[in-house]
Amino acid sequence: MTRTTNGNESTCDECDILVIGSGAAGLTLALRCADFASVAVISKGSLREGATFNAQGGIAAVLDDQDSIQNHASDTLTAGVGLCHEEIVDFVVSNSNECIRWLVSQGVPFTTKTRQDQQNPNQAEPSLSPDDLSSLHLTKEGGHSHRRIIHATDATGKAVFEALQKRALNHDNIKLFENRIAVDLLTRNKLGLQDQACIGAYIMDSHTLEVTLFRAKFVVLATGGASKAYLYTTNPDGASGDGIAMAWRAGCRVANMEFNQFHPTCLFHPHAKSFLISEALRGEGAYLELPDGNRFMQRFDERLELAPRDIVARAIDFEMKRLGCDCVYLNITHKPRDFILSHFPTIHKRCLTFGIDICKQRIPVVPSAHYTCGGVMVNQQGETDIPNLYAIGETSFTGLHGANRMASNSLLECFVLAFSASRRIEDLIGTTELSTQGLPWDESSVNKSEDDVLIAHDWDELRRFMWDFVGIVRTDRRLQRAQQRVQVLEQEIQDYCKHYKISTDLLELRNLILVAQLIIDSAIRRKESRGLHYTLDYPDLADRARDTVLMPENYGPP
Ligand code: FAD
Numbered sequence: 001m002t003r004t005t006n007g008n009e010s011t012c013d014e015c016d017i018l019v020i021g022s023g024a025a026g027l028t029l030a031l032r033c034a035d036f037a038s039v040a041v042i043s044k045g046s047l048r049e050g051a052t053f054n055a056q057g058g059i060a061a062v063l064d065d066q067d068s069i070q071n072h073a074s075d076t077l078t079a080g081v082g083l084c085h086e087e088i089v090d091f092v093v094s095n096s097n098e099c100i101r102w103l104v105s106q107g108v109p110f111t112t113k114t115r116q117d118q119q120n121p122n123q124a125e126p127s128l129s130p131d132d133l134s135s136l137h138l139t140k141e142g143g144h145s146h147r148r149i150i151h152a153t154d155a156t157g158k159a160v161f162e163a164l165q166k167r168a169l170n171h172d173n174i175k176l177f178e179n180r181i182a183v184d185l186l187t188r189n190k191l192g193l194q195d196q197a198c199i200g201a202y203i204m205d206s207h208t209l210e211v212t213l214f215r216a217k218f219v220v221l222a223t224g225g226a227s228k229a230y231l232y233t234t235n236p237d238g239a240s241g242d243g244i245a246m247a248w249r250a251g252c253r254v255a256n257m258e259f260n261q262f263h264p265t266c267l268f269h270p271h272a273k274s275f276l277i278s279e280a281l282r283g284e285g286a287y288l289e290l291p292d293g294n295r296f297m298q299r300f301d302e303r304l305e306l307a308p309r310d311i312v313a314r315a316i317d318f319e320m321k322r323l324g325c326d327c328v329y330l331n332i333t334h335k336p337r338d339f340i341l342s343h344f345p346t347i348h349k350r351c352l353t354f355g356i357d358i359c360k361q362r363i364p365v366v367p368s369a370h371y372t373c374g375g376v377m378v379n380q381q382g383e384t385d386i387p388n389l390y391a392i393g394e395t396s397f398t399g400l401h402g403a404n405r406m407a408s409n410s411l412l413e414c415f416v417l418a419f420s421a422s423r424r425i426e427d428l429i430g431t432t433e434l435s436t437q438g439l440p441w442d443e444s445s446v447n448k449s450e451d452d453v454l455i456a457h458d459w460d461e462l463r464r465f466m467w468d469f470v471g472i473v474r475t476d477r478r479l480q481r482a483q484q485r486v487q488v489l490e491q492e493i494q495d496y497c498k499h500y501k502i503s504t505d506l507l508e509l510r511n512l513i514l515v516a517q518l519i520i521d522s523a524i525r526r527k528e529s530r531g532l533h534y535t536l537d538y539p540d541l542a543d544r545a546r547d548t549v550l551m552p553e554n555y556g557p558p
């Protein structure tokens with residue numbers, strides 16, 4: 001018996017669509033499918049615990065008369081350094097307005113021009129209409145040639161999440177489950193059958209640690225990214241690449257795992273765990289400065305602070321290493337106080353809790369792991385290599401981001417792919433059967449672990465060497481060191497899993513070790529520097545841009 005978050009007792013172990021993840025991608029797909037199917041959405045923590053809730057800057061879409069779909073596509077291709085797939089870029093940017101209209105219809109309180117001009121964060125938002133998006137205020141971020149970021153002040157993710165969660169909680173066809181962690185997928189070949197179709201997933205209740213099989217006609221991975229593989233990250237704790245790891249174990253290809261994006265400006269403060277300082281500050285005129293007050297971006301790129309993220313993060317890393325300093329500074333103090341408070345109320349408030357008044361003081365910042373550009377390979381409908389298994393959002397690889405994601409294109413991709421995947425599922429649902437077969441979870445040969453300290457130690461070790469050896473600047477030697485270490489951890493975790501019952505920490509560690517292996521192996525394979533992958537051994541761009549595609553079948557490290 002489980003309790004749904006809307007308070008009803010419910011025994012839910014089968015439905016039409018099982019959505020693993022309650023972020024922007026998962027909730028959007030659930031809402032789009034709920035009119036023709038029964039949907040269960042699970043989240044391994046509370047529903048809000050993904051990256052979505054923390055998203056600040058906004059969602060990219062073309063609403064300015066001076067802007068065009070072609071401009072948005074062209075900026076995305078430039079940021080992606082030759083590796084974006086043009087057809088998916090066109091598809092995503094051309095569908096952006098439809099998604100924004102839908103989000104407005106769901107009640108997302110985006111900031112309007114009137115509200116932004118009033119410069120009073122406490123003023124009520126004028127009502128919005130999906131038929132008229134011209135009232136929305138647009139901000140700017142790195143890589144974008146025009147103002148095209150739709151936002152809800154500086155807490156866009158919270159506004160989106162809360163509106164979608166409210167809709168989902170009130171929909172009779174959607175059941176939401178917190179504290180349920182997907183362990184692995186079940187495919188028909190595991191039952192000795194010929195085909196590989198996905199028929200469900202093993203789900204652990206993180207309180208009781210009981211694992212049950214959940215059957216569904218379609219399983220959708222919407223589990224977010226894997227930036228928790230790095231010691232310093234803007235991401236929430238659950239960003240352990242579970243979807244990528246589960247899909248890989250089930251037999252799906254993954255691509256471009258070497259492209260982990262480092263956001264240039266994470267707050268540097270001993271007590272501020274992973275707090276992002278939005279790129280929108282630079283979009284609205286903030287400067288990056290060295291400790292002595294000098295600006296430095298002019299030495300790296302003519303677009304200065306608004307160059308794409310890979311360039312800005314590398315420039316900061318270079319300057320920090322050159323000067324031996326712990327951080328650089330972001331300075332917006334030259335803007336009027338009212339302007340700062342109306343655009344960035346959340347960031348202002350949060351920084352104040354650490355004694356930094358951003359209206360008067362510079363903000364200490366460092367780059368941090370932020371976004372996983374690679375992931376489970378999918379087509380334009382979010383279909384993976386395995387029938388009836390979909391992947392959408394940050395866990396997937398569509399080819400949109402290439403070698404470097406442009407700011408605010410991620411939430412956009414979550415919505416567009418959730419829309420297209422739901423259309424595909426609607427087409428297929430009438431001819432897809434719920435499996436009557438299954439294999440129960442078997443824990444007969446394992447015991448409760450008495451060595452949890454080993455898990456904590458391995459977590460720490462992994463995230464440190466990923467930061468030191470597979471970070472912003474790489475070399476063959478560093479990558480090989482990381483590869484040796486991850487192989488040792490992999491042996492340990494396999495041994496551990498053979499003997500001990502699973503727990504949330506153990507599951508996440510197992511997934512992170514696998515994903516770290518895929519990141520390292522992909523980085524070793526790329527013999528060039530492109531976008532987010534920069535190596536001192538191959539500093540130039542290769543003539544031809546190629547994806548790094550890894551296949552689980554007969555896989556061996558490079
Ligand atoms: P998430 O929102 O991360 O949700 C993942 C869900 O999966 C969670 O519910 C989690 O509990 C669940 N889950 C994971 N594993 C399991 C499992 N094994 N079992 C059950 N549940 C599981 N992008 C933009 O476009 N614009 C921005 O302004 C922006 N700002 C950002 C700011 C921050 C601080 C961060 C961290 C990211 C930001 N991004 C932004 C990136 C963007 O927010 C994410 O890429 C996007 O929200 C991912 O959405 P998602 O639905 O794929 O995953």
Ligand code: SIN
Nearest residue numbers: 056057278279407408
């Ligand atoms: C930010 O607000 O800087 C994050 C935007 C993004 O990651 O797209």
